[in-house]
Amino acid sequence: MTYYLLANPNSGNLRGSDKILKLINYLENTAIQFKLFETSAPGQERNLISKILNKMNPQDQIVIIGGDGTLSLCMDVLPAKHPFAYIPTGSGNDFARSLGISMDPIKAFKSIQLKNEVEFFVIGYDSTDLKGFAVNNIGIGLDGAIINAANSSKSKTLLNKIRLGQLTYLFAALGVLFKKKGFSVRINEKEFDNAFLFTLTKHPYFGGGVKIAPNASNLNDLINLIEVDRIPQVQIFSLLTKLARSVHLKDPRFHNSTSNQFSITLASDEPVQIDGEAYQISTGSKLHVWTEKRTIIK
Numbered sequence: 001m002t003y004y005l006l007a008n009p010n011s012g013n014l015r016g017s018d019k020i021l022k023l024i025n026y027l028e029n030t031a032i033q034f035k036l037f038e039t040s041a042p043g044q045e046r047n048l049i050s051k052i053l054n055k056m057n058p059q060d061q062i063v064i065i066g067g068d069g070t071l072s073l074c075m076d077v078l079p080a081k082h083p084f085a086y087i088p089t090g091s092g093n094d095f096a097r098s099l100g101i102s103m104d105p106i107k108a109f110k111s112i113q114l115k116n117e118v119e120f121f122v123i124g125y126d127s128t129d130l131k132g133f134a135v136n137n138i139g140i141g142l143d144g145a146i147i148n149a150a151n152s153s154k155s156k157t158l159l160n161k162i163r164l165g166q167l168t169y170l171f172a173a174l175g176v177l178f179k180k181k182g183f184s185v186r187i188n189e190k191e192f193d194n195a196f197l198f199t200l201t202k203h204p205y206f207g208g209g210v211k212i213a214p215n216a217s218n219l220n221d222l223i224n225l226i227e228v229d230r231i232p233q234v235q236i237f238s239l240l241t242k243l244a245r246s247v248h249l250k251d252p253r254f255h256n257s258t259s260n261q262f263s264i265t266l267a268s269d270e271p272v273q274i275d276g277e278a279y280q281i282s283t284g285s286k287l288h289v290w291t292e293k294r295t296i297i298k
Protein backbone atom coordinates (compact mmCIF):
# COMPACT_ATOMS: atom_id res chain seq x y z
CA MET A 1 0.00 0.00 0.00
CA THR A 2 1.03 3.60 -0.56
CA TYR A 3 0.36 6.58 1.73
CA TYR A 4 -0.76 9.64 -0.27
CA LEU A 5 0.28 12.67 1.75
CA LEU A 6 -1.32 16.07 1.17
CA ALA A 7 0.81 18.51 3.18
CA ASN A 8 0.80 22.25 3.89
CA PRO A 9 4.39 23.31 4.70
CA ASN A 10 3.17 26.81 5.55
CA SER A 11 1.03 25.58 8.47
CA GLY A 12 2.03 26.19 12.09
CA ASN A 13 3.46 29.65 11.30
CA LEU A 14 5.94 27.91 8.94
CA ARG A 15 6.85 25.24 11.53
CA GLY A 16 4.78 22.71 9.54
CA SER A 17 7.67 22.19 7.12
CA ASP A 18 9.92 20.93 9.98
CA LYS A 19 7.32 18.36 11.03
CA ILE A 20 6.77 17.25 7.42
CA LEU A 21 10.52 16.78 6.97
CA LYS A 22 10.71 14.76 10.19
CA LEU A 23 7.93 12.48 8.94
CA ILE A 24 9.45 12.08 5.45
CA ASN A 25 12.81 11.10 6.98
CA TYR A 26 11.04 8.49 9.09
CA LEU A 27 9.10 7.08 6.11
CA GLU A 28 12.25 6.87 3.99
CA ASN A 29 14.28 5.24 6.77
CA THR A 30 11.59 2.63 7.37
CA ALA A 31 10.97 2.00 3.62
CA ILE A 32 7.28 2.88 3.88
CA GLN A 33 5.86 3.71 0.45
CA PHE A 34 4.46 7.20 0.12
CA LYS A 35 3.78 9.95 -2.40
CA LEU A 36 3.99 13.56 -1.23
CA PHE A 37 1.75 16.34 -2.59
CA GLU A 38 2.75 19.65 -1.00
CA THR A 39 0.81 22.87 -1.41
CA SER A 40 2.92 25.81 -2.58
CA ALA A 41 0.24 28.53 -2.23
CA PRO A 42 -3.16 29.02 -0.55
CA GLY A 43 -6.17 27.29 -2.07
CA GLN A 44 -4.41 24.33 -3.73
CA GLU A 45 -6.04 21.74 -1.46
CA ARG A 46 -9.02 21.19 -3.77
CA ASN A 47 -6.94 20.30 -6.86
CA LEU A 48 -4.46 18.18 -4.92
CA ILE A 49 -7.25 16.11 -3.32
CA SER A 50 -8.75 15.47 -6.79
CA LYS A 51 -5.32 14.50 -8.13
CA ILE A 52 -4.75 12.07 -5.23
CA LEU A 53 -8.22 10.52 -5.59
CA ASN A 54 -7.53 9.90 -9.29
CA LYS A 55 -4.17 8.23 -8.63
CA MET A 56 -4.72 6.14 -5.49
CA ASN A 57 -5.84 2.49 -5.38
CA PRO A 58 -8.47 1.17 -2.92
CA GLN A 59 -5.79 -0.26 -0.55
CA ASP A 60 -3.91 3.09 -0.41
CA GLN A 61 -4.39 5.65 2.36
CA ILE A 62 -4.82 9.42 2.08
CA VAL A 63 -3.15 11.40 4.90
CA ILE A 64 -3.85 15.12 5.31
CA ILE A 65 -1.00 17.02 6.98
CA GLY A 66 -1.55 20.62 8.06
CA GLY A 67 -3.47 22.79 10.49
CA ASP A 68 -7.21 22.95 11.04
CA GLY A 69 -7.65 25.19 7.98
CA THR A 70 -5.98 22.71 5.64
CA LEU A 71 -8.08 19.84 6.98
CA SER A 72 -11.25 21.92 6.69
CA LEU A 73 -10.57 22.86 3.06
CA CYS A 74 -9.88 19.19 2.25
CA MET A 75 -13.19 18.16 3.88
CA ASP A 76 -14.99 20.43 1.41
CA VAL A 77 -13.91 18.20 -1.49
CA LEU A 78 -13.18 14.77 -0.02
CA PRO A 79 -16.26 12.53 -0.55
CA ALA A 80 -18.04 11.81 2.76
CA LYS A 81 -17.62 8.04 2.38
CA HIS A 82 -13.85 8.26 1.84
CA PRO A 83 -11.91 7.50 5.07
CA PHE A 84 -8.87 9.71 5.64
CA ALA A 85 -6.04 10.10 8.15
CA TYR A 86 -4.74 13.36 9.60
CA ILE A 87 -1.46 14.59 11.09
CA PRO A 88 -1.61 18.02 12.80
CA THR A 89 1.10 20.54 11.94
CA GLY A 90 -0.85 23.75 12.57
CA SER A 91 -0.62 26.37 15.27
CA GLY A 92 -4.04 25.77 16.86
CA ASN A 93 -4.63 22.08 16.12
CA ASP A 94 -8.02 22.08 17.84
CA PHE A 95 -9.37 19.20 15.76
CA ALA A 96 -6.44 16.92 16.70
CA ARG A 97 -6.92 17.92 20.35
CA SER A 98 -10.62 17.01 20.17
CA LEU A 99 -9.88 13.45 19.00
CA GLY A 100 -6.66 12.89 20.93
CA ILE A 101 -4.43 12.74 17.82
CA SER A 102 -0.75 13.12 18.72
CA MET A 103 0.96 16.44 17.84
CA ASP A 104 4.13 14.44 17.16
CA PRO A 105 4.06 13.52 13.45
CA ILE A 106 5.78 10.15 13.89
CA LYS A 107 3.57 9.10 16.80
CA ALA A 108 0.50 10.21 14.83
CA PHE A 109 1.69 8.22 11.79
CA LYS A 110 2.38 5.07 13.82
CA SER A 111 -1.16 5.27 15.14
CA ILE A 112 -2.52 5.61 11.58
CA GLN A 113 -0.69 2.38 10.66
CA LEU A 114 -2.90 0.53 13.19
CA LYS A 115 -5.87 1.37 10.90
CA ASN A 116 -8.44 2.09 13.65
CA GLU A 117 -11.51 3.63 12.02
CA VAL A 118 -13.40 6.22 14.08
CA GLU A 119 -16.68 7.79 13.01
CA PHE A 120 -17.12 11.44 13.91
CA PHE A 121 -19.31 14.36 12.84
CA VAL A 122 -18.50 17.54 10.93
CA ILE A 123 -20.65 20.66 10.48
CA GLY A 124 -22.08 21.15 7.00
CA TYR A 125 -22.88 24.77 6.07
CA ASP A 126 -24.68 26.37 3.17
CA SER A 127 -25.69 29.97 2.37
CA THR A 128 -25.68 32.25 -0.65
CA ASP A 129 -22.10 33.26 0.31
CA LEU A 130 -20.59 30.05 1.69
CA LYS A 131 -20.80 26.29 1.31
CA GLY A 132 -18.67 23.48 2.75
CA PHE A 133 -17.79 21.50 5.87
CA ALA A 134 -16.21 22.59 9.14
CA VAL A 135 -14.32 20.22 11.45
CA ASN A 136 -14.18 22.59 14.44
CA ASN A 137 -16.33 25.70 14.56
CA ILE A 138 -18.02 28.52 12.71
CA GLY A 139 -17.71 31.87 14.46
CA ILE A 140 -19.69 34.95 13.45
CA GLY A 141 -18.76 38.32 14.96
CA LEU A 142 -15.93 38.41 17.50
CA ASP A 143 -13.79 35.43 16.44
CA GLY A 144 -14.57 36.10 12.76
CA ALA A 145 -13.30 39.67 13.21
CA ILE A 146 -10.15 38.48 15.03
CA ILE A 147 -9.24 36.02 12.25
CA ASN A 148 -10.00 38.65 9.58
CA ALA A 149 -7.83 41.23 11.37
CA ALA A 150 -4.98 38.75 11.92
CA ASN A 151 -4.96 37.60 8.29
CA SER A 152 -4.87 41.15 6.95
CA SER A 153 -2.28 42.27 9.53
CA LYS A 154 0.83 43.83 7.99
CA SER A 155 3.02 42.40 10.76
CA LYS A 156 1.90 38.77 10.18
CA THR A 157 4.60 37.92 7.60
CA LEU A 158 7.34 39.45 9.72
CA LEU A 159 6.14 37.74 12.93
CA ASN A 160 5.94 34.42 11.05
CA LYS A 161 9.49 34.85 9.78
CA ILE A 162 10.78 35.34 13.29
CA ARG A 163 8.55 32.46 14.46
CA LEU A 164 6.31 34.63 16.63
CA GLY A 165 3.24 34.28 14.41
CA GLN A 166 0.95 33.51 17.39
CA LEU A 167 1.38 37.15 18.48
CA THR A 168 -0.52 38.24 15.34
CA TYR A 169 -3.69 36.72 16.85
CA LEU A 170 -3.08 38.26 20.26
CA PHE A 171 -2.64 41.76 18.75
CA ALA A 172 -5.69 41.25 16.50
CA ALA A 173 -7.78 40.04 19.48
CA LEU A 174 -6.88 43.05 21.60
CA GLY A 175 -7.79 45.45 18.78
CA VAL A 176 -11.11 43.74 18.04
CA LEU A 177 -12.19 43.31 21.69
CA PHE A 178 -12.38 47.08 22.08
CA LYS A 179 -13.79 47.97 18.66
CA LYS A 180 -16.24 45.24 17.62
CA LYS A 181 -19.89 46.25 17.96
CA GLY A 182 -22.79 43.94 18.80
CA PHE A 183 -24.92 42.64 15.92
CA SER A 184 -28.43 41.25 15.37
CA VAL A 185 -28.85 37.62 14.48
CA ARG A 186 -31.81 35.26 14.35
CA ILE A 187 -31.13 31.58 14.94
CA ASN A 188 -34.00 29.17 14.39
CA GLU A 189 -36.77 31.21 16.02
CA LYS A 190 -34.60 32.95 18.64
CA GLU A 191 -33.46 36.55 18.19
CA PHE A 192 -30.21 38.02 19.61
CA ASP A 193 -30.10 41.87 19.22
CA ASN A 194 -26.63 42.55 20.56
CA ALA A 195 -24.53 39.44 19.88
CA PHE A 196 -20.78 39.74 20.33
CA LEU A 197 -19.40 36.20 20.49
CA PHE A 198 -21.48 33.81 18.40
CA THR A 199 -19.86 30.44 17.79
CA LEU A 200 -21.20 27.13 16.55
CA THR A 201 -18.87 24.35 17.57
CA LYS A 202 -18.69 20.61 17.06
CA HIS A 203 -16.28 19.90 19.92
CA PRO A 204 -15.00 21.68 23.06
CA TYR A 205 -12.05 23.63 21.65
CA PHE A 206 -11.53 26.87 19.79
CA GLY A 207 -8.69 29.35 19.32
CA GLY A 208 -5.95 26.79 19.98
CA GLY A 209 -7.10 24.94 23.10
CA VAL A 210 -9.70 27.23 24.72
CA LYS A 211 -12.49 24.95 26.03
CA ILE A 212 -15.42 27.06 24.87
CA ALA A 213 -17.98 24.21 24.95
CA PRO A 214 -16.73 21.73 27.56
CA ASN A 215 -19.65 19.32 26.99
CA ALA A 216 -19.44 19.23 23.18
CA SER A 217 -18.17 16.16 21.33
CA ASN A 218 -17.60 15.38 17.67
CA LEU A 219 -18.59 11.76 18.38
CA ASN A 220 -22.28 12.78 18.52
CA ASP A 221 -24.37 14.68 15.96
CA LEU A 222 -25.00 17.84 18.03
CA ILE A 223 -23.76 21.35 17.27
CA ASN A 224 -23.19 23.60 20.32
CA LEU A 225 -24.09 27.27 20.02
CA ILE A 226 -22.26 29.60 22.42
CA GLU A 227 -23.39 33.24 22.44
CA VAL A 228 -22.39 36.24 24.54
CA ASP A 229 -23.93 39.72 24.17
CA ARG A 230 -21.77 42.82 23.72
CA ILE A 231 -21.03 43.92 27.29
CA PRO A 232 -18.86 46.72 28.75
CA GLN A 233 -15.10 46.12 28.40
CA VAL A 234 -14.46 45.63 32.12
CA GLN A 235 -16.99 42.80 32.14
CA ILE A 236 -15.33 41.17 29.12
CA PHE A 237 -12.15 40.62 31.10
CA SER A 238 -14.03 38.99 33.98
CA LEU A 239 -15.75 36.66 31.47
CA LEU A 240 -12.38 35.81 29.88
CA THR A 241 -11.01 34.69 33.25
CA LYS A 242 -14.06 32.42 33.68
CA LEU A 243 -13.49 31.07 30.17
CA ALA A 244 -9.85 30.35 30.97
CA ARG A 245 -10.98 28.34 34.03
CA SER A 246 -13.75 26.58 32.01
CA VAL A 247 -16.44 27.76 34.47
CA HIS A 248 -18.03 30.23 32.03
CA LEU A 249 -21.18 28.22 31.28
CA LYS A 250 -22.40 28.78 34.85
CA ASP A 251 -22.46 32.53 34.05
CA PRO A 252 -25.91 33.59 32.73
CA ARG A 253 -24.24 35.92 30.22
CA PHE A 254 -23.14 32.82 28.27
CA HIS A 255 -26.00 31.43 26.21
CA ASN A 256 -25.49 27.74 25.37
CA SER A 257 -27.84 25.57 23.30
CA THR A 258 -27.52 22.43 21.20
CA SER A 259 -29.21 21.07 18.09
CA ASN A 260 -28.23 18.97 15.08
CA GLN A 261 -29.17 21.86 12.79
CA PHE A 262 -29.58 25.63 12.94
CA SER A 263 -30.80 28.32 10.53
CA ILE A 264 -29.12 31.68 11.00
CA THR A 265 -30.08 35.05 9.49
CA LEU A 266 -27.96 38.19 9.93
CA ALA A 267 -29.13 41.81 9.97
CA SER A 268 -25.69 43.14 8.93
CA ASP A 269 -22.59 42.04 6.99
CA GLU A 270 -20.42 40.15 9.47
CA PRO A 271 -16.95 38.62 9.44
CA VAL A 272 -16.97 34.85 9.84
CA GLN A 273 -14.28 32.34 10.69
CA ILE A 274 -14.60 28.72 9.69
CA ASP A 275 -11.89 26.50 11.22
CA GLY A 276 -9.63 29.56 11.37
CA GLU A 277 -10.21 30.64 7.74
CA ALA A 278 -11.63 34.15 7.22
CA TYR A 279 -14.89 34.74 5.32
CA GLN A 280 -17.79 37.23 5.24
CA ILE A 281 -21.56 36.72 5.41
CA SER A 282 -23.77 39.40 3.92
CA THR A 283 -26.89 40.99 5.34
CA GLY A 284 -30.06 38.94 5.03
CA SER A 285 -28.17 35.86 3.92
CA LYS A 286 -29.50 32.67 5.53
CA LEU A 287 -26.89 30.22 6.76
CA HIS A 288 -28.06 26.66 7.30
CA VAL A 289 -25.84 24.31 9.36
CA TRP A 290 -26.25 20.61 10.04
CA THR A 291 -24.07 17.60 10.94
CA GLU A 292 -22.68 14.80 8.79
CA LYS A 293 -20.71 11.64 9.57
CA ARG A 294 -17.10 11.12 8.43
CA THR A 295 -14.56 8.34 9.04
CA ILE A 296 -11.03 9.04 10.23
CA ILE A 297 -8.19 6.51 10.62
CA LYS A 298 -6.40 7.33 13.88
Ligand SMILES: Nc1ncnc2c1ncn2[C@@H]1O[C@H](COP(=O)(O)OP(=O)(O)OP(=O)(O)O)[C@@H](O)[C@H]1O
Binds near residue numbers: 011089275
Ligand atom coordinates in the same frame (compact mmCIF):
# COMPACT_ATOMS: atom_id res chain seq x y z
N1 LIG B 1 2.11 26.61 0.69
C1 LIG B 1 1.25 27.48 1.22
N2 LIG B 1 1.60 28.76 1.40
C2 LIG B 1 0.74 29.64 1.98
N3 LIG B 1 -0.51 29.31 2.39
C3 LIG B 1 -0.92 28.03 2.22
C4 LIG B 1 -0.06 27.07 1.62
N4 LIG B 1 -0.72 25.88 1.58
C5 LIG B 1 -1.95 26.11 2.10
N5 LIG B 1 -2.06 27.39 2.50
C6 LIG B 1 -3.20 28.03 3.18
O1 LIG B 1 -3.01 27.93 4.58
C7 LIG B 1 -4.29 27.96 5.21
C8 LIG B 1 -4.42 26.85 6.19
O2 LIG B 1 -3.43 26.94 7.19
P1 LIG B 1 -3.61 25.93 8.41
O3 LIG B 1 -4.88 26.20 9.12
O4 LIG B 1 -3.42 24.55 7.90
O5 LIG B 1 -2.39 26.27 9.34
P2 LIG B 1 -2.44 27.05 10.72
O6 LIG B 1 -3.27 28.27 10.55
O7 LIG B 1 -1.05 27.20 11.17
O8 LIG B 1 -3.12 25.98 11.66
P3 LIG B 1 -4.36 26.07 12.68
O9 LIG B 1 -5.57 26.41 11.85
O10 LIG B 1 -4.45 24.71 13.28
O11 LIG B 1 -3.99 27.14 13.67
C9 LIG B 1 -5.31 27.81 4.10
O12 LIG B 1 -5.83 29.09 3.80
C10 LIG B 1 -4.48 27.27 2.95
O13 LIG B 1 -5.06 27.49 1.68
